[in-house]
Amino acid sequence: MDLIRFVTDARHAPYGHRSGILQAAYGLLADGGPADPQQAELRSLVDWFERHLAKPSRFTVSRYPRAQETAISWIRGSAREHVVRLRRLVALVEVAGIAVTELRTRRPGYVVYEDDHQVVALPFADTAR
Template identity: 60%
Template structure:
């Protein structure tokens, strides 16, 4: 990770208790998929997009700076701005969630995601600094 790298996070206006950061796009998208019947409009598109991420984005191994098994998992997921296909598909997912779920999604950007606890080619998971957007 270079200091000049830019990272994106897509969030709702709802806060994730008890930590106070905003809930992410995937939390809302998976909740929508659970609530939709398979025959509902957009259900196929939503499932298709989520399935693509399940196949093409690694599940992070950590969400905490601490290696203690009961450490609070407060790290946030950020997508690297140069992960073009991931960003394109995230924006498709945003459009689906906004239309189907009537939820507004906000795009956050930062060059300082926080203390990185997991990183791969497409994303970083980081415990936010005090000035990291949430």
């Protein structure tokens, strides 16, 4: 089971893991860039993910309501359509000047949520993030 994560150099404070590609895309949309045709495609891709990728209800193993949500999301390599669309999203984000790195793992950490397309896990100490 290969899991894939596309990350930028931006870091989530206070946890230190790198921000994912969707976070970068939302930031670009909020800032009004990139140029018009790419902006429309960026919006279209983000809208597609909002419709076709479940929003996990938890990002922690704790049931305590104020627990720190430090889990990170990975896409399953078998979720082909999602991966193809993420790669296009990567291209658009890179055109806007944001470097993106692809991470792969088979050991994402302690799984707190999973479905047919994604795994959300608290990373092990040796898990790339």
